Amino acid sequence: MKPLEVLAVASEMSPLVKTGGLADVVGALPAALRAEGVETRTLLPGYPDVIAALGAGETSLAFDDLFGGPAWLHEGRLGEDVIYTLVAPHLYARAGGLYTDANGVDYPDNAFRFAALAWVGAEIAQGALADFLPDVLHAHDWQAALAPAYLHYSGRPRPATIVTVHNIAFQGQFAKELLDDLRLPPQSFQMEGVEYYGAIGFLKAGLQLCDRITTVSPSYALEIETPEFGMGLDGLLRARANVVSGILNGVDEAVWSPATDSRIAARYDAGRLDRRAKNKATLQRRLHLDADPEAFVLGVVSRLSWQKGHDMLLATLPALMARRVQLALIGTGDKHLEESFLAAQDAYPGRVAVTIGYSEDMAHLIQAGADAFLVPSRFEPCGLTQLYALRYGAVPIVSRLGGLKDTIVDANEMALQAGVATGFQFSPPSAEALALALRQAERVFRDKETWRSLQVNGMKTDVSWRHPARRYAALYREAVSGDAVPSLSLPR
Numbered sequence: 382m383k384p385l386e387v388l389a390v391a392s393e394m395s396p397l398v399k400t401g402g403l404a405d406v407v408g409a410l411p412a413a414l415r416a417e418g419v420e421t422r423t424l425l426p427g428y429p430d431v432i433a434a435l436g437a438g439e440t441s442l443a444f445d446d447l448f449g450g451p452a453w454l455h456e457g458r459l460g461e462d463v464i465y466t467l468v469a470p471h472l473y474a475r476a477g478g479l480y481t482d483a484n485g486v487d488y489p490d491n492a493f494r495f496a497a498l499a500w501v502g503a504e505i506a507q508g509a510l511a512d513f514l515p516d517v518l519h520a521h522d523w524q525a526a527l528a529p530a531y532l533h534y535s536g537r538p539r540p541a542t543i544v545t546v547h548n549i550a551f552q553g554q555f556a557k558e559l560l561d562d563l564r565l566p567p568q569s570f571q572m573e574g575v576e577y578y579g580a581i582g583f584l585k586a587g588l589q590l591c592d593r594i595t596t597v598s599p600s601y602a603l604e605i606e607t608p609e610f611g612m613g614l615d616g617l618l619r620a621r622a623n624v625v626s627g628i629l630n631g632v633d634e635a636v637w638s639p640a641t642d643s644r645i646a647a648r649y650d651a652g653r654l655d656r657r658a659k660n661k662a663t664l665q666r667r668l669h670l671d672a673d674p675e676a677f678v679l680g681v682v683s684r685l686s687w688q689k690g691h692d693m694l695l696a697t698l699p700a701l702m703a704r705r706v707q708l709a710l711i712g713t714g715d716k717h718l719e720e721s722f723l724a725a726q727d728a729y730p731g732r733v734a735v736t737i738g739y740s741e742d743m744a745h746l747i748q749a750g751a752d753a754f755l756v757p758s759r760f761e762p763c764g765l766t767q768l769y770a771l772r773y774g775a776v777p778i779v780s781r782l783g784g785l786k787d788t789i790v791d792a793n794e795m796a797l798q799a800g801v802a803t804g805f806q807f808s809p810p811s812a813e814a815l816a817l818a819l820r821q822a823e824r825v826f827r828d829k830e831t832w833r834s835l836q837v838n839g840m841k842t843d844v845s846w847r848h849p850a851r852r853y854a855a856l857y858r859e860a861v862s863g864d865a866v867p868s869l870s871l872p873r
Protein backbone atom coordinates (compact mmCIF):
# COMPACT_ATOMS: atom_id res chain seq x y z
CA MET A 382 0.00 0.00 0.00
CA LYS A 383 1.33 3.46 -0.89
CA PRO A 384 2.10 5.28 2.33
CA LEU A 385 -0.18 8.13 3.16
CA GLU A 386 1.74 11.40 3.04
CA VAL A 387 1.21 14.12 5.60
CA LEU A 388 2.53 17.64 5.93
CA ALA A 389 2.60 18.60 9.59
CA VAL A 390 2.78 22.35 10.21
CA ALA A 391 3.86 23.50 13.66
CA SER A 392 5.80 26.18 15.47
CA GLU A 393 7.78 23.78 17.69
CA MET A 394 9.31 20.33 17.39
CA SER A 395 11.44 18.39 19.85
CA PRO A 396 14.37 18.17 20.05
CA LEU A 397 14.91 21.13 17.70
CA VAL A 398 12.85 23.78 19.43
CA LYS A 399 10.56 23.48 22.44
CA THR A 400 8.67 25.64 24.89
CA GLY A 401 6.16 23.00 25.94
CA GLY A 402 4.27 19.81 25.24
CA LEU A 403 3.38 20.75 21.65
CA ALA A 404 7.02 20.19 20.69
CA ASP A 405 7.08 16.72 22.23
CA VAL A 406 4.02 15.65 20.27
CA VAL A 407 5.16 17.10 16.93
CA GLY A 408 8.58 15.53 17.47
CA ALA A 409 7.30 12.07 18.33
CA LEU A 410 4.47 11.66 15.84
CA PRO A 411 6.45 11.13 12.61
CA ALA A 412 8.25 8.00 13.86
CA ALA A 413 5.11 6.64 15.51
CA LEU A 414 3.10 7.21 12.32
CA ARG A 415 5.71 5.57 10.12
CA ALA A 416 4.86 2.28 11.80
CA GLU A 417 1.28 2.85 10.63
CA GLY A 418 2.20 3.41 7.00
CA VAL A 419 2.09 7.21 7.23
CA GLU A 420 5.00 9.35 6.05
CA THR A 421 5.14 12.76 7.74
CA ARG A 422 7.17 15.77 6.70
CA THR A 423 7.15 18.72 9.06
CA LEU A 424 7.23 22.45 8.26
CA LEU A 425 8.78 24.66 10.94
CA PRO A 426 9.60 28.37 11.20
CA GLY A 427 13.25 29.11 10.48
CA TYR A 428 14.31 30.07 13.98
CA PRO A 429 18.10 30.54 14.06
CA ASP A 430 18.58 27.53 16.39
CA VAL A 431 16.62 25.25 14.08
CA ILE A 432 18.60 26.36 11.03
CA ALA A 433 21.85 25.82 12.91
CA ALA A 434 20.81 22.39 14.20
CA LEU A 435 19.76 21.09 10.79
CA GLY A 436 22.91 22.32 9.04
CA ALA A 437 23.33 22.53 5.29
CA GLY A 438 20.58 21.01 3.20
CA GLU A 439 18.78 21.62 -0.03
CA THR A 440 17.10 24.92 -0.70
CA SER A 441 13.92 25.26 -2.70
CA LEU A 442 10.86 27.37 -3.16
CA ALA A 443 11.93 31.00 -2.97
CA PHE A 444 9.51 33.85 -2.21
CA ASP A 445 10.53 37.42 -3.14
CA ASP A 446 8.16 38.93 -0.63
CA LEU A 447 6.68 36.77 2.08
CA PHE A 448 4.86 39.24 4.29
CA GLY A 449 7.58 41.85 4.14
CA GLY A 450 10.81 40.20 3.06
CA PRO A 451 12.39 37.40 1.06
CA ALA A 452 12.03 33.81 2.21
CA TRP A 453 12.91 30.34 1.06
CA LEU A 454 12.49 26.76 2.10
CA HIS A 455 15.27 24.62 3.45
CA GLU A 456 14.96 20.84 3.40
CA GLY A 457 16.83 19.01 6.13
CA ARG A 458 16.74 15.72 7.96
CA LEU A 459 16.50 14.73 11.57
CA GLY A 460 17.15 11.02 11.65
CA GLU A 461 14.58 9.63 9.23
CA ASP A 462 12.32 12.68 9.42
CA VAL A 463 12.22 15.25 6.63
CA ILE A 464 11.96 18.77 8.02
CA TYR A 465 11.16 21.83 5.95
CA THR A 466 12.37 25.03 7.54
CA LEU A 467 10.88 28.30 6.39
CA VAL A 468 13.87 30.62 6.31
CA ALA A 469 12.60 34.20 6.58
CA PRO A 470 15.07 36.33 8.52
CA HIS A 471 12.68 39.30 8.74
CA LEU A 472 10.20 37.09 10.59
CA TYR A 473 12.19 34.59 12.63
CA ALA A 474 15.73 35.86 13.20
CA ARG A 475 15.01 37.29 16.65
CA ALA A 476 17.02 37.45 19.84
CA GLY A 477 14.12 36.74 22.21
CA GLY A 478 11.81 33.74 22.59
CA LEU A 479 9.72 32.01 19.95
CA TYR A 480 6.66 34.19 20.49
CA THR A 481 7.77 36.99 22.77
CA ASP A 482 10.72 39.32 23.18
CA ALA A 483 13.18 39.14 26.07
CA ASN A 484 10.64 40.96 28.27
CA GLY A 485 7.90 38.46 27.58
CA VAL A 486 5.96 40.80 25.31
CA ASP A 487 4.39 39.30 22.15
CA TYR A 488 6.23 40.30 18.98
CA PRO A 489 4.10 42.94 17.27
CA ASP A 490 4.23 41.06 13.97
CA ASN A 491 3.21 37.61 15.25
CA ALA A 492 0.24 37.65 12.89
CA PHE A 493 2.60 37.77 9.92
CA ARG A 494 5.20 35.44 11.43
CA PHE A 495 2.65 32.64 11.66
CA ALA A 496 0.51 33.58 8.69
CA ALA A 497 3.71 33.06 6.69
CA LEU A 498 4.14 29.59 8.14
CA ALA A 499 0.55 28.69 7.31
CA TRP A 500 0.75 30.25 3.85
CA VAL A 501 3.81 28.24 2.89
CA GLY A 502 2.21 25.12 4.36
CA ALA A 503 -0.77 25.70 2.09
CA GLU A 504 1.52 26.25 -0.91
CA ILE A 505 3.29 22.93 -0.30
CA ALA A 506 -0.07 21.26 0.21
CA GLN A 507 -1.12 22.41 -3.24
CA GLY A 508 1.91 21.14 -5.09
CA ALA A 509 4.56 23.85 -4.83
CA LEU A 510 7.25 21.20 -4.37
CA ALA A 511 8.00 18.88 -7.26
CA ASP A 512 8.66 15.82 -5.11
CA PHE A 513 6.01 16.02 -2.39
CA LEU A 514 2.26 16.38 -2.58
CA PRO A 515 0.71 15.50 0.77
CA ASP A 516 -2.62 13.73 1.15
CA VAL A 517 -3.21 15.54 4.44
CA LEU A 518 -2.19 18.87 5.93
CA HIS A 519 -2.09 18.57 9.71
CA ALA A 520 -1.95 21.96 11.43
CA HIS A 521 -1.00 22.14 15.11
CA ASP A 522 -2.38 24.97 17.25
CA TRP A 523 -3.11 28.57 16.24
CA GLN A 524 0.31 29.20 14.75
CA ALA A 525 -0.50 26.82 11.89
CA ALA A 526 -4.26 27.12 11.88
CA LEU A 527 -4.57 29.62 9.06
CA ALA A 528 -3.37 26.96 6.58
CA PRO A 529 -6.82 25.36 6.16
CA ALA A 530 -8.23 28.85 5.59
CA TYR A 531 -5.73 29.65 2.84
CA LEU A 532 -6.50 26.30 1.24
CA HIS A 533 -10.22 26.86 1.49
CA TYR A 534 -10.17 30.31 -0.11
CA SER A 535 -7.67 29.37 -2.81
CA GLY A 536 -10.40 27.55 -4.69
CA ARG A 537 -7.80 25.07 -5.97
CA PRO A 538 -7.69 21.31 -5.28
CA ARG A 539 -6.41 20.68 -1.82
CA PRO A 540 -5.60 17.81 0.50
CA ALA A 541 -7.64 16.89 3.56
CA THR A 542 -7.03 19.19 6.51
CA ILE A 543 -6.81 18.50 10.21
CA VAL A 544 -6.34 20.95 13.05
CA THR A 545 -5.16 19.72 16.42
CA VAL A 546 -5.82 21.85 19.48
CA HIS A 547 -3.09 21.40 22.07
CA ASN A 548 -4.31 24.28 24.17
CA ILE A 549 -7.41 26.31 23.40
CA ALA A 550 -6.22 29.13 25.66
CA PHE A 551 -3.90 30.28 22.87
CA GLN A 552 -5.95 31.37 19.88
CA GLY A 553 -4.03 33.96 17.85
CA GLN A 554 -6.39 36.94 17.56
CA PHE A 555 -5.48 39.96 15.47
CA ALA A 556 -7.02 43.23 14.27
CA LYS A 557 -9.47 43.00 11.39
CA GLU A 558 -7.58 45.75 9.57
CA LEU A 559 -4.88 43.14 8.81
CA LEU A 560 -7.24 41.07 6.64
CA ASP A 561 -5.87 42.20 3.29
CA ASP A 562 -2.25 42.20 4.40
CA LEU A 563 -2.72 38.65 5.65
CA ARG A 564 -3.79 37.73 2.10
CA LEU A 565 -7.26 36.80 3.22
CA PRO A 566 -10.10 37.71 0.83
CA PRO A 567 -12.75 40.22 1.94
CA GLN A 568 -15.47 37.55 1.99
CA SER A 569 -13.49 35.55 4.53
CA PHE A 570 -14.40 38.10 7.19
CA GLN A 571 -17.65 36.51 8.29
CA MET A 572 -18.82 34.13 10.96
CA GLU A 573 -18.37 31.07 8.74
CA GLY A 574 -14.85 32.27 7.94
CA VAL A 575 -12.02 33.89 9.87
CA GLU A 576 -14.03 36.49 11.79
CA TYR A 577 -13.92 36.05 15.55
CA TYR A 578 -15.62 38.52 17.89
CA GLY A 579 -14.91 41.35 15.47
CA ALA A 580 -11.27 40.40 14.94
CA ILE A 581 -9.39 37.78 12.92
CA GLY A 582 -9.03 34.49 14.79
CA PHE A 583 -6.36 32.15 13.52
CA LEU A 584 -7.42 29.15 15.57
CA LYS A 585 -11.04 29.99 14.96
CA ALA A 586 -10.43 30.07 11.21
CA GLY A 587 -8.70 26.71 11.26
CA LEU A 588 -11.38 25.07 13.38
CA GLN A 589 -14.10 26.48 11.15
CA LEU A 590 -12.55 25.57 7.82
CA CYS A 591 -10.70 22.28 8.37
CA ASP A 592 -12.12 18.84 7.67
CA ARG A 593 -11.35 17.23 11.03
CA ILE A 594 -10.63 18.67 14.46
CA THR A 595 -8.72 16.79 17.10
CA THR A 596 -7.61 17.58 20.55
CA VAL A 597 -5.33 15.62 22.81
CA SER A 598 -7.69 13.68 25.07
CA PRO A 599 -11.28 12.44 24.87
CA SER A 600 -12.30 14.35 28.00
CA TYR A 601 -10.88 17.65 26.77
CA ALA A 602 -12.67 17.08 23.45
CA LEU A 603 -15.94 17.14 25.39
CA GLU A 604 -14.90 19.89 27.80
CA ILE A 605 -14.09 22.40 25.06
CA GLU A 606 -17.66 22.16 23.85
CA THR A 607 -18.70 23.85 27.11
CA PRO A 608 -18.51 27.58 27.92
CA GLU A 609 -16.39 26.80 30.98
CA PHE A 610 -13.53 25.30 28.97
CA GLY A 611 -14.18 26.42 25.39
CA MET A 612 -12.77 29.92 25.87
CA GLY A 613 -15.17 31.42 23.35
CA LEU A 614 -14.89 28.61 20.80
CA ASP A 615 -17.38 26.25 22.45
CA GLY A 616 -20.25 27.30 20.17
CA LEU A 617 -18.24 26.56 17.04
CA LEU A 618 -17.09 23.25 18.50
CA ARG A 619 -20.62 22.24 19.39
CA ALA A 620 -21.73 23.06 15.87
CA ARG A 621 -18.93 20.92 14.45
CA ALA A 622 -19.10 18.20 17.10
CA ASN A 623 -19.43 15.49 14.43
CA VAL A 624 -15.85 16.13 13.25
CA VAL A 625 -14.25 16.62 16.67
CA SER A 626 -12.34 13.80 18.34
CA GLY A 627 -9.90 13.38 21.20
CA ILE A 628 -6.73 11.33 20.74
CA LEU A 629 -4.49 10.98 23.78
CA ASN A 630 -0.85 11.92 23.54
CA GLY A 631 1.79 9.26 23.97
CA VAL A 632 5.28 9.21 25.36
CA ASP A 633 8.42 9.13 23.27
CA GLU A 634 9.94 6.02 24.81
CA ALA A 635 13.33 6.68 23.25
CA VAL A 636 13.54 9.78 25.45
CA TRP A 637 11.51 8.80 28.53
CA SER A 638 12.51 5.35 29.78
CA PRO A 639 14.09 4.88 33.21
CA ALA A 640 15.80 1.69 32.05
CA THR A 641 17.88 3.53 29.45
CA ASP A 642 17.86 7.16 30.61
CA SER A 643 21.41 8.56 30.65
CA ARG A 644 20.31 11.75 32.46
CA ILE A 645 19.50 10.01 35.75
CA ALA A 646 21.78 8.68 38.51
CA ALA A 647 20.62 5.05 38.49
CA ARG A 648 18.65 3.21 35.81
CA TYR A 649 15.79 0.98 36.82
CA ASP A 650 12.58 -0.66 35.76
CA ALA A 651 9.49 -2.09 37.46
CA GLY A 652 11.46 -5.15 38.53
CA ARG A 653 14.32 -3.12 40.02
CA LEU A 654 12.47 -0.35 41.79
CA ASP A 655 14.85 -0.36 44.75
CA ARG A 656 17.41 1.36 42.55
CA ARG A 657 15.16 4.41 42.47
CA ALA A 658 16.40 5.32 45.97
CA LYS A 659 19.69 6.42 44.46
CA ASN A 660 17.89 8.91 42.22
CA LYS A 661 15.98 10.25 45.20
CA ALA A 662 19.21 10.72 47.15
CA THR A 663 20.88 12.38 44.16
CA LEU A 664 17.93 14.70 43.69
CA GLN A 665 18.01 15.68 47.36
CA ARG A 666 21.75 16.27 47.24
CA ARG A 667 21.70 18.30 44.04
CA LEU A 668 18.86 20.48 45.20
CA HIS A 669 20.15 20.92 48.75
CA LEU A 670 17.17 19.13 50.23
CA ASP A 671 17.65 17.29 53.51
CA ALA A 672 19.10 13.82 52.93
CA ASP A 673 16.03 12.04 54.28
CA PRO A 674 15.07 8.78 52.55
CA GLU A 675 11.74 8.71 54.41
CA ALA A 676 10.63 12.19 53.37
CA PHE A 677 7.69 12.16 50.95
CA VAL A 678 9.21 14.02 47.99
CA LEU A 679 6.80 15.78 45.64
CA GLY A 680 8.04 16.65 42.15
CA VAL A 681 6.85 19.39 39.80
CA VAL A 682 8.08 20.13 36.25
CA SER A 683 5.93 22.76 34.66
CA ARG A 684 5.30 26.07 33.05
CA LEU A 685 4.18 28.32 35.89
CA SER A 686 0.84 29.70 34.80
CA TRP A 687 -2.75 29.96 35.97
CA GLN A 688 -3.58 26.85 33.91
CA LYS A 689 -1.19 24.66 35.86
CA GLY A 690 -2.65 25.59 39.27
CA HIS A 691 0.54 25.81 41.30
CA ASP A 692 -0.84 28.72 43.28
CA MET A 693 -2.96 26.03 44.94
CA LEU A 694 0.20 24.19 45.91
CA LEU A 695 1.58 27.39 47.42
CA ALA A 696 -1.60 27.74 49.48
CA THR A 697 -1.22 24.22 50.89
CA LEU A 698 2.53 24.45 51.55
CA PRO A 699 2.36 25.54 55.21
CA ALA A 700 0.22 22.50 56.07
CA LEU A 701 2.49 20.23 54.01
CA MET A 702 5.62 21.52 55.68
CA ALA A 703 4.22 20.52 59.06
CA ARG A 704 4.71 16.95 57.90
CA ARG A 705 7.66 14.94 56.58
CA VAL A 706 7.27 16.25 53.04
CA GLN A 707 9.69 17.84 50.58
CA LEU A 708 9.07 19.66 47.31
CA ALA A 709 11.35 19.65 44.23
CA LEU A 710 10.08 22.07 41.59
CA ILE A 711 11.45 23.29 38.28
CA GLY A 712 9.45 25.78 36.34
CA THR A 713 9.32 29.11 34.61
CA GLY A 714 6.65 31.56 33.57
CA ASP A 715 4.50 33.88 35.63
CA LYS A 716 6.87 36.22 37.53
CA HIS A 717 4.65 36.42 40.59
CA LEU A 718 4.55 32.62 40.91
CA GLU A 719 8.31 32.39 40.38
CA GLU A 720 8.88 34.87 43.20
CA SER A 721 6.41 33.15 45.50
CA PHE A 722 8.09 29.79 45.06
CA LEU A 723 11.54 31.31 45.64
CA ALA A 724 10.17 32.88 48.83
CA ALA A 725 8.88 29.43 49.89
CA GLN A 726 12.35 28.01 49.31
CA ASP A 727 13.77 30.66 51.64
CA ALA A 728 11.08 29.97 54.21
CA TYR A 729 11.65 26.19 54.22
CA PRO A 730 15.34 25.53 53.63
CA GLY A 731 16.14 21.87 53.04
CA ARG A 732 12.46 21.15 52.48
CA VAL A 733 11.52 23.16 49.39
CA ALA A 734 13.85 23.33 46.37
CA VAL A 735 12.90 25.65 43.54
CA THR A 736 14.71 25.93 40.22
CA ILE A 737 13.48 28.77 38.04
CA GLY A 738 14.43 27.93 34.49
CA TYR A 739 14.32 25.17 31.96
CA SER A 740 16.40 22.01 32.13
CA GLU A 741 15.72 18.67 30.49
CA ASP A 742 18.29 17.04 32.79
CA MET A 743 16.53 18.26 35.91
CA ALA A 744 13.12 17.30 34.48
CA HIS A 745 14.34 13.70 34.09
CA LEU A 746 15.96 13.57 37.51
CA ILE A 747 12.81 14.85 39.22
CA GLN A 748 10.74 12.16 37.47
CA ALA A 749 13.23 9.50 38.56
CA GLY A 750 13.76 10.74 42.12
CA ALA A 751 10.46 12.17 43.37
CA ASP A 752 8.03 9.84 45.14
CA ALA A 753 4.96 11.56 43.73
CA PHE A 754 4.46 13.96 40.84
CA LEU A 755 2.02 16.82 41.06
CA VAL A 756 -0.19 18.21 38.25
CA PRO A 757 -2.92 20.36 39.87
CA SER A 758 -4.15 21.97 36.62
CA ARG A 759 -7.30 24.03 36.22
CA PHE A 760 -7.57 22.68 32.70
CA GLU A 761 -5.30 20.20 30.96
CA PRO A 762 -5.80 19.17 27.33
CA CYS A 763 -3.71 16.05 27.85
CA GLY A 764 -0.63 16.64 29.97
CA LEU A 765 2.58 14.82 29.29
CA THR A 766 4.40 15.08 32.59
CA GLN A 767 1.94 12.76 34.39
CA LEU A 768 2.57 10.20 31.63
CA TYR A 769 6.33 10.51 32.13
CA ALA A 770 5.69 10.14 35.86
CA LEU A 771 3.79 6.89 35.27
CA ARG A 772 6.76 5.52 33.37
CA TYR A 773 9.22 6.62 36.05
CA GLY A 774 7.31 5.30 39.08
CA ALA A 775 6.64 8.81 40.45
CA VAL A 776 3.01 8.39 41.46
CA PRO A 777 0.91 11.16 39.84
CA ILE A 778 -1.39 13.37 41.91
CA VAL A 779 -3.62 15.21 39.44
CA SER A 780 -6.81 17.19 39.13
CA ARG A 781 -9.70 15.19 37.73
CA LEU A 782 -10.19 16.85 34.35
CA GLY A 783 -9.05 16.76 30.74
CA GLY A 784 -6.31 14.35 29.87
CA LEU A 785 -5.39 13.94 33.53
CA LYS A 786 -8.76 12.32 34.13
CA ASP A 787 -8.23 10.02 31.14
CA THR A 788 -4.76 8.79 32.04
CA ILE A 789 -4.58 8.28 35.80
CA VAL A 790 -6.57 5.63 37.68
CA ASP A 791 -7.50 7.10 41.06
CA ALA A 792 -6.47 5.08 44.11
CA ASN A 793 -9.93 4.89 45.59
CA GLU A 794 -10.73 1.91 47.78
CA MET A 795 -12.21 -0.20 44.98
CA ALA A 796 -9.39 0.52 42.55
CA LEU A 797 -6.88 -0.42 45.24
CA GLN A 798 -8.74 -3.66 45.91
CA ALA A 799 -8.88 -4.43 42.21
CA GLY A 800 -5.17 -3.67 41.93
CA VAL A 801 -5.57 -1.16 39.11
CA ALA A 802 -4.81 2.21 40.73
CA THR A 803 -1.95 4.30 39.35
CA GLY A 804 -2.27 7.64 41.16
CA PHE A 805 -4.55 10.14 42.84
CA GLN A 806 -7.18 12.44 41.37
CA PHE A 807 -8.82 15.35 43.12
CA SER A 808 -11.73 17.57 42.28
CA PRO A 809 -12.59 20.40 42.08
CA PRO A 810 -9.24 22.03 41.34
CA SER A 811 -8.97 23.86 44.65
CA ALA A 812 -6.36 24.18 47.37
CA GLU A 813 -8.67 22.33 49.78
CA ALA A 814 -9.19 19.34 47.50
CA LEU A 815 -5.47 19.27 46.69
CA ALA A 816 -4.59 19.30 50.37
CA LEU A 817 -6.87 16.30 50.98
CA ALA A 818 -5.37 14.38 48.06
CA LEU A 819 -1.87 15.09 49.33
CA ARG A 820 -2.77 13.78 52.77
CA GLN A 821 -4.31 10.67 51.29
CA ALA A 822 -1.28 10.12 49.05
CA GLU A 823 1.13 10.53 51.94
CA ARG A 824 -0.84 8.02 53.98
CA VAL A 825 -0.57 5.45 51.18
CA PHE A 826 3.12 6.32 50.75
CA ARG A 827 3.73 5.23 54.34
CA ASP A 828 2.26 1.83 53.40
CA LYS A 829 5.21 0.64 51.34
CA GLU A 830 3.56 -2.35 49.74
CA THR A 831 0.52 -0.48 48.46
CA TRP A 832 2.69 2.38 47.25
CA ARG A 833 4.87 -0.01 45.30
CA SER A 834 1.79 -1.51 43.66
CA LEU A 835 0.80 1.97 42.44
CA GLN A 836 4.28 2.49 41.04
CA VAL A 837 4.34 -0.86 39.29
CA ASN A 838 0.84 -0.40 37.85
CA GLY A 839 1.90 2.98 36.49
CA MET A 840 5.10 1.66 35.01
CA LYS A 841 3.19 -1.12 33.27
CA THR A 842 0.60 1.21 31.76
CA ASP A 843 0.92 1.49 27.99
CA VAL A 844 1.53 5.18 27.42
CA SER A 845 3.40 4.66 24.16
CA TRP A 846 2.49 6.30 20.88
CA ARG A 847 1.38 2.99 19.34
CA HIS A 848 -2.32 3.32 20.07
CA PRO A 849 -2.59 7.09 19.44
CA ALA A 850 -0.64 6.75 16.18
CA ARG A 851 -3.08 4.13 14.99
CA ARG A 852 -5.94 6.50 15.71
CA TYR A 853 -4.30 9.39 13.86
CA ALA A 854 -3.61 7.12 10.89
CA ALA A 855 -7.25 6.00 10.84
CA LEU A 856 -8.42 9.60 11.07
CA TYR A 857 -6.14 10.66 8.20
CA ARG A 858 -7.51 7.85 6.05
CA GLU A 859 -11.08 8.76 6.91
CA ALA A 860 -10.45 12.42 6.09
CA VAL A 861 -8.76 11.54 2.80
CA SER A 862 -11.56 9.21 1.76
CA GLY A 863 -13.63 12.38 1.91
CA ASP A 864 -16.85 10.76 3.20
CA ALA A 865 -17.55 14.15 4.53
CA VAL A 866 -15.52 17.19 3.71
CA PRO A 867 -17.75 19.64 5.53
CA SER A 868 -15.79 22.80 4.84
CA LEU A 869 -16.32 22.43 1.09
CA SER A 870 -19.93 23.34 1.57
CA LEU A 871 -19.06 26.62 3.23
CA PRO A 872 -19.08 29.89 1.31
CA ARG A 873 -15.81 30.67 -0.40
Ligand SMILES: Nc1ncnc2c1ncn2[C@@H]1O[C@H](COP(=O)(O)OP(=O)(O)O[C@H]2O[C@H](CO)[C@@H](O)[C@H](O)[C@H]2O)[C@@H](O)[C@H]1O
Pocket residue numbers: 400401402403405406547548597630682683684711712713738739740741744761762763764765766784
Ligand atom coordinates in the same frame (compact mmCIF):
# COMPACT_ATOMS: atom_id res chain seq x y z
N1 LIG B 1 11.03 24.12 33.45
C1 LIG B 1 11.06 23.05 32.68
N2 LIG B 1 12.20 22.38 32.47
C2 LIG B 1 12.22 21.28 31.68
N3 LIG B 1 11.14 20.79 31.04
C3 LIG B 1 9.98 21.43 31.21
C4 LIG B 1 9.86 22.56 32.03
N4 LIG B 1 8.58 22.98 32.02
C5 LIG B 1 7.92 22.13 31.22
N5 LIG B 1 8.76 21.20 30.73
C6 LIG B 1 8.44 20.12 29.78
O1 LIG B 1 7.53 20.64 28.83
C7 LIG B 1 6.53 19.66 28.54
C8 LIG B 1 5.19 20.16 29.05
O2 LIG B 1 4.18 19.41 28.48
P1 LIG B 1 2.68 19.40 29.01
O3 LIG B 1 1.94 18.49 28.13
O4 LIG B 1 2.69 19.05 30.44
O5 LIG B 1 2.19 20.90 28.97
P2 LIG B 1 1.96 22.15 27.98
O6 LIG B 1 0.97 22.93 28.73
O7 LIG B 1 3.23 22.78 27.65
O8 LIG B 1 1.35 21.56 26.64
C9 LIG B 1 0.10 21.70 25.95
O9 LIG B 1 0.21 20.77 24.85
C10 LIG B 1 0.46 19.44 25.27
C11 LIG B 1 0.69 18.60 24.02
O10 LIG B 1 -0.46 18.26 23.39
C12 LIG B 1 -0.65 18.91 26.14
O11 LIG B 1 -0.28 17.64 26.65
C13 LIG B 1 -0.94 19.87 27.29
O12 LIG B 1 -2.07 19.43 28.02
C14 LIG B 1 -1.12 21.28 26.77
O13 LIG B 1 -1.35 22.21 27.82
C15 LIG B 1 7.00 18.38 29.20
O14 LIG B 1 7.85 17.69 28.32
C16 LIG B 1 7.79 18.91 30.40
O15 LIG B 1 8.70 17.99 30.89
